[in-house]
Each structure stands twice: as C-alpha cells, then as structure tokens.
Amino acid sequence: MPELAGFGKSGEPERAYTVRDYARDVLDLADGLGAETFVLVGHSFGGRVAVELAAAHGERVRALVLVDAAGLRPRRKPSYFFRVALHKLLKRLGKAGLKGSPDYRALSPVMKATFVNVVNYDQTPQLAHIACPTAVFWGRDDRDTPVYMAKKFLRGIRDSALFMLDGGHFAYLSDPTFFTVLHAFLGGVREGKRVEK
Numbered sequence: 001m002p003e004l005a006g007f008g009k010s011g012e013p014e015r016a017y018t019v020r021d022y023a024r025d026v027l028d029l030a031d032g033l034g035a036e037t038f039v040l041v042g043h044s045f046g047g048r049v050a051v052e053l054a055a056a057h058g059e060r061v062r063a064l065v066l067v068d069a070a071g072l073r074p075r076r077k078p079s080y081f082f083r084v085a086l087h088k089l090l091k092r093l094g095k096a097g098l099k100g101s102p103d104y105r106a107l108s109p110v111m112k113a114t115f116v117n118v119v120n121y122d123q124t125p126q127l128a129h130i131a132c133p134t135a136v137f138w139g140r141d142d143r144d145t146p147v148y149m150a151k152k153f154l155r156g157i158r159d160s161a162l163f164m165l166d167g168g169h170f171a172y173l174s175d176p177t178f179f180t181v182l183h184a185f186l187g188g189v190r191e192g193k194r195v196e197k
Contacts, residue, residue, distance in 0.1 A: 002029055004049070006111050016113030019071075019121050023052035027060070036060065039186065043067040044145065044169065048123065054134075055126035063189040064134040064157075065182065068145050068169050071123040072152055127156025134160035135185045137178055139171030 003010040004022050013021070026049055030038055039062050042050030047069020054061045107115060134157045138150035147164075154162045163181050165171035172178040 002026060004046075006114060012108060012110055013114065014110075016110055016117055018114075018117045019048050019052050019123070020056075022049045023056065026053060027057060030060070037062045039063045039065065039189065041065040041067065041182075042069055043172065044070050045118070047071055048118065048121075051123050051126055051130070054132055055123075055129040058129070058131050061132050063132050063186070064130060065137065065185070066134065066153055067137045067172050067178075068139055068142050069136075069149070069153065070145055071121075072149050073122040073124065124152070124156065127153065128158075130157045131159065133185075133189055135182070136160055136162045137165055137172060137181070138162065139165050139167045139169055139175075141168045142171070144169040 002025075005011065005013040005017060005025060026040075037060055040050040040053060042048070042065070044067075047066045048071040050064055050066065051069065051071050054064045134153075136150055136153050136157075138145075138147055140147065150162055150164075154160050163177070165175040165178055167174050
C-alpha cells in the first residue's frame with residue numbers, strides 16, 4: 001500500500017502535483033515491482049488516482065475498487081460561489097483573501113498548489129474509458145463524498161456494481177460486509193466473471 005508524495009512518511013513533491021502525476025508514481029511503483037497487471041483499490045483521494053490509472057492504462061488494470069472515492073465535481077450551494085467571488089475580489093484589491101480550511105492553511109506552498117490542482121480536476125469524462133470490472137463501495141452516511149457521487153460512478157463506468165456500507169466516509173473500517181464482498185468480487189475477477197449491476 002503506497003504512501004503517495006506528500007502523504008504519510010513520503011516526502012513532498014518538488015513541484016505542485018496533479019492527479020496524473022500521482023498516477024504516474026503508482027505506475028512507476030508497479031513497474032518497479034514487476035507487476036504487469038494489477039487490481040487497484042482506492043479510498044477517497046486514492047480513488048482519484050485509481051480512476052486516472054484505470055482510464056488511461058486499462059490494459060494494466062485488471063479490476064478497480066472505489067471506496068467512497070473522490071474525483072467528481074461536487075454539487076455546490078450558492079454560499080460556496082459567494083465565498084469564491086469574495087476571495088477573488090479581496091485578492092484583486094491586494095488583500096489576503098479568505099483563509100480556507102484549517103487543513104488547507106497547514107499545508108506547505110507546494111502542497112497547497114497540489115491541493116488546488118487535485119480538487120479542481122473533474123474526472124467525470126474519464127469514467128466512460130474504464131473498461132475493467134469495478135466495485136463501488138460507499139458509506140450510506142458519507143458526508144465527505146455524498147452518496148450521489150457513488151451513483152454517478154455507477155452510471156459512468158459500464159462494468160460496475162454498487163455496494164452500500166453502514167457508516168460514513170470510513171465505513172469500510174467498521175462494516176465487515178466490505179471485506180466479505182471485496183473477497184467475493186476479487187474471486188470473481190480471478191475467474192473472469194462480469195460484475196452484476
């Protein structure tokens with residue numbers, strides 16, 4: 001399980017990264033391990049990277065497992081657009097602008113730029129390019145990546161199935177159904193079975 005650049009104990013990238021850069025790092029790791037094909041399991045941000053790889057390098061990805069994955073443009077309330085406009089106006093007037101979340105403020109400059117690159121990247125067009133069997137797991141009470149996103153992944157990826165879990169964004173840690181279904185899904189992939197919607 002890799003720790004991506006700027007996460008865990010991995011050092012930060014030398015420049016601002018994009019999702020494509022993170023995908024390239026994972027592909028380089030697979031090459032270094034001699035893995036010609038592999039199954040990708042991505043939770044939240046890891047789902048972004050997994051989608052990128054499955055769409056761009058489908059010949060390498062045998063199956064895809066998305067767990068409360070990010071990567072789709074969220075629905076925004078009017079207050080969000082007001083805050084963005086206010087921030088831009090303040091910056092234009094030479095002011096500091098709005099501060100952003102505590103998590104964002106704690107980031108280094110390179111990771112702030114990486115964060116902006118990542119969250120503004122909508123992967124919806126890539127879903128149609130994913131051809132491998134895909135299991136989509138989602139916590140019913142997920143507020144970070146709401147359930148409507150799971151349904152969008154399901155509609156966009158043709159060979160996919162949705163499995164709902166009890167809990168929120170980290171439901172896979174508390175709902176044992178996750179591991180039971182994951183094991184069955186991977187067994188089906190080994191046997192060449194298609195995903196049933």
